[in-house]
Amino acid sequence: MADLWGGLVQAFWLIVTFDADLFEITLRSLYVTLTALVIACLIALPLASLLAVKRFRWRRTVIGVLNALMGLPPVVVGLIVYVLLSRSGPFGVFGLLFTPTAMIIAQVIIIVPLVASIAHQSLRELWTDYHDLLISLNVTQAQKMRTLLWDARRALLTAALAGFGRGIGEVGAIMIVGGNIDHATRVLTTAIALETGRGDFALALGLGFVLIALAVAVNLMIHGLSRTEVEGRW
Amino acid sequence: MSALFPLRVSGAKSSRRGNVLVGPVDLELSGAGTTVVIGPNGSGKTSLLAMLHGTNRLNAGRIDWAVPQDQARAQQAFVFQRPILLRRSVIQNIAYPLLMRGMTRKTALNRATEWSERVGLGAMLDRPAQSLSGGEQQKLALARAMICDPQLLFLDEPCAALDGRATREIEAILQSVAASGTDLIMTTHDLGQAQRLAQDVVFMLHGKVHECTSAKEFFTAPKTNAARAFLRGDIVE
Ligand SMILES: Nc1ncnc2c1ncn2[C@@H]1O[C@H](COP(=O)(O)OP(=O)(O)OP(=O)(O)O)[C@@H](O)[C@H]1O
Ligand SMILES: [Mg+2]
Numbered sequence: 507m508a509d510l511w512g513g514l515v516q517a518f519w520l521i522v523t524f525d526a527d528l529f530e531i532t533l534r535s536l537y538v539t540l541t542a543l544v545i546a547c548l549i550a551l552p553l554a555s556l557l558a559v560k561r562f563r564w565r566r567t568v569i570g571v572l573n574a575l576m577g578l579p580p581v582v583v584g585l586i587v588y589v590l591l592s593r594s595g596p597f598g599v600f601g602l603l604f605t606p607t608a609m610i611i612a613q614v615i616i617i618v619p620l621v622a623s624i625a626h627q628s629l630r631e632l633w634t635d636y637h638d639l640l641i642s643l644n645v646t647q648a649q650k651m652r653t654l655l656w657d658a659r660r661a662l663l664t665a666a667l668a669g670f671g672r673g674i675g676e677v678g679a680i681m682i683v684g685g686n687i688d689h690a691t692r693v694l695t696t697a698i699a700l701e702t703g704r705g706d707f708a709l710a711l712g713l714g715f716v717l718i719a720l721a722v723a724v725n726l727m728i729h730g731l732s733r734t735e736v737e738g739r740w
Numbered sequence: 741m742s743a744l745f746p747l748r749v750s751g752a753k754s755s756r757r758g759n760v761l762v763g764p765v766d767l768e769l770s771g772a773g774t775t776v777v778i779g780p781n782g783s784g785k786t787s788l789l790a791m792l793h794g795t796n797r798l799n800a801g802r803i804d805w806a807v808p809q810d811q812a813r814a815q816q817a818f819v820f821q822r823p824i825l826l827r828r829s830v831i832q833n834i835a836y837p838l839l840m841r842g843m844t845r846k847t848a849l850n851r852a853t854e855w856s857e858r859v860g861l862g863a864m865l866d867r868p869a870q871s872l873s874g875g876e877q878q879k880l881a882l883a884r885a886m887i888c889d890p891q892l893l894f895l896d897e898p899c900a901a902l903d904g905r906a907t908r909e910i911e912a913i914l915q916s917v918a919a920s921g922t923d924l925i926m927t928t929h930d931l932g933q934a935q936r937l938a939q940d941v942v943f944m945l946h947g948k949v950h951e952c953t954s955a956k957e958f959f960t961a962p963k964t965n966a967a968r969a970f971l972r973g974d975i976v977e
Contacts, residue, residue, distance in 0.1 A: 632827075641795050641825040645840045657827040687814060 513711020517719075520712050531539050532716060535693040538606050538680065547666055549614070550622035551652035555651040557622075558629040569626065575619035580612075584679030587612045591683065604685040609693070612679040619670040628661035644728055651688035663732055674721055694720070742891035742923050744805045744812050745771030747792070751801030754791040761787035762947045766799055769940065771892070774914075774924040776934045776955070779944030780976050785927040786821055788944065789894045792925070792961040794891045795820050812892075817885035821896040823877040830861055833869045841888065855883040859913055875906035882913060886922070893917065895926035899933060911936065920945075931971065935959055943967050945976065 520528045522581040559568055589595050591611075602608045632654055640650050655662065677695035684691035686700060694717045701710035746768060753763030762784035769775055777785045790796035793802060794813050807814035817837075826833050826901050835852035839845065856862050859879040864872065869880060878898055885893055897916070899907040907930070914937065918924055928934055934941065938955035943966075951958065951967050962968050 636824065636826065638795065638820055639826075640816040642793065642820075643837050643840060649840055653826070711792075 508642060509707045509711060512708035513715060516708045516712030520716065527711070528716065530681060530689070531692050531694055531697050532720065534606065534691075535674060535695070535717075538609045538693060539613060539670060540612045542617055542673050543670050544592070545610070546614045546617035546621055546669055547566035550618045550665075550669075551625055551655060551662060552651065554622045554625035555629050555654050556624050558633045558654060559647060559650045569599050569623075572619045572623050572626070576623050578616060578619060579678070580616055581678035581682065582675050583615050584682030587615065587679065587683050604691055606684070606686060607689060608683040609680040609691060612683045613673045613676065614678060616679060617647060617669040617673050620672055621665045624665035624668055625658075625662050628658050628665070632658050660732065663728060667728060670720075671721060674724075675717070742771065742815070742921070743807060744815055744892050745769060745923065746806060747771060748804045749792070750804075752791060752798055752803050754796045755799050756797075760947055761796065762791060762944075763799075765949050766790075767942065767949055767952060769925075771923045773939040774918055774937045775933055775940040775942060777925065777927045777937035777942045777944060778929070778931070778970070779950070780935055781968070783944040784947040785944050786896050787947070788942075788949075789818070789896055789925060789927065793894050794887070800974065815886060815891040816894065817890040817892075818894045819878075819881045819896060819898055821900065822942050823881040825872075825877060825880065828869060829858060830869050830872065831865040831869045833954060834861075834887055835951065836886050838883060842969065850886060852883075853888050856880075859883045860909065875902050875909075878902065878906070878910060879913070882910065882918040886917060890922060891925045895924060897929065899928065899930060900958050907933065953959055 519525075559563060563641065587608065591597050591600070591608055593601075593603070597694065602611070633650075636650075636653070636657075638655065645653070675695060677699055678693070680693060681696050681699065684693070684696065686692050686696040692700075694713055698710050698713045698717070701707075749765050749767040749769075751764045751766065753765070754761045755763075765788065777788060779785055785884065787796060791798060793816055794803075794809065795818070804810075807815075825935040826836060828836070831849060831852050834856055835845075838848035838851060843851075853862070853865065856865055859882055861872075861879055861883065862877060864876070869877070872880060882895075882898065895914070899910050902910065911933065914924060914926075918937075925936075926937070935955065938958075941951075941953060941955050941958040942949055943951040943962075943964075945966055951962065951964050953963070958967065959971070962971060966976050
């Protein structure tokens, strides 16, 4: 109990004094996860809508694989990305290991299946609603996809937020490919792991509360933005 | 009469997973004005319309319009038994087909506004389509179908579940649409409506066309026993 209280106090002081290190790693956390999220959405949303409107041979398999990959263990993703990016690996020449870019790559791999699966779920429902009309209007495949993506944008936002949640709280993969290097690749989650290991529970808890506050703030902000945009039942 | 007619259907059959939905159908429509398809529930009216429109698969037989199939399709529109509403505002729903055909936003929205006024939705342009009443939803579907100026409009029970007044309003719109040269092929359960609107009648039973004549002949001297029973209001087996 004393530790929790200490953590709260620590978090409070870290924030009100604009602690420079805290500021830096928080921004890096946001930078890594938001960049990964944007890239993941650019891949996952078109993929999800394609899976909703197009009937092809391997469709069910792809959907099944995506669903299974939602539970992909981040540590394993980190390990694989590590091997690929390490100096002797196929992408070693780019020298990306232990950089924020490597962390972004790992998080994209972790987030894509999650966002794609959740998005596909709601797009498929919408497609059963719209199917007859869009077939009758004879619209192109791309127009179908765009219509679905636009009209399901609220559900897609939820999918993106789930992806953000998975990314911002993730530690296994970015620890391996980033290395938790001070002033280079340290983010909130890896810092928490480090401080816990060192036995500085108050600092670790303080960072933890900052992380929670950050996740909640981003969620509220995005929901606030989307609500002011359109008022309605969807 | 539009350039799509005469329509010749021979041996056309549509099935899904082994179940025959409708057919085999032999039919010849000259397409003068309004053709009403009637028949008991499950007799294949919806399936027939969807097959003619080309949205239900044609498993056997032929459907020949006076123009090639894809041209014919581009000149048709379909109003569904249950209105399909996009999760958008009323005006965005009505403008949607124009936008998909590449018309500029401004022109599309202008024409959508005109049509919404024509069907009496002018006061609710920015409401979410889902918030409309059943009758208003039907009007929206009608405006959206008509906005591309189709030569042929399919209507699947456009007045089901509407009261007398809403039905009259929809019928008035349909009559003005028909008067402006659009041919209609519609289904209905309302024999009064069939009598008011139809030039030709197609009577469906068990997935087949049982009788196809002019409305006058059908309502005064039906040829088959089943049609007579249907007109009397008996249950047709
Ligand atoms: N998607 C489908 N899969 C299987 N059977 C279907 C499907 N759609 C329709 N049917 C069947 O085909 C037959 C004809 O259906 P259809 O909807 O054309 O009838 P209908 O004359 O329009 O009936 P209603 O007056 O109730 O609208 C029915 O027996 C129906 O159960
Ligand atoms: Mg029907």
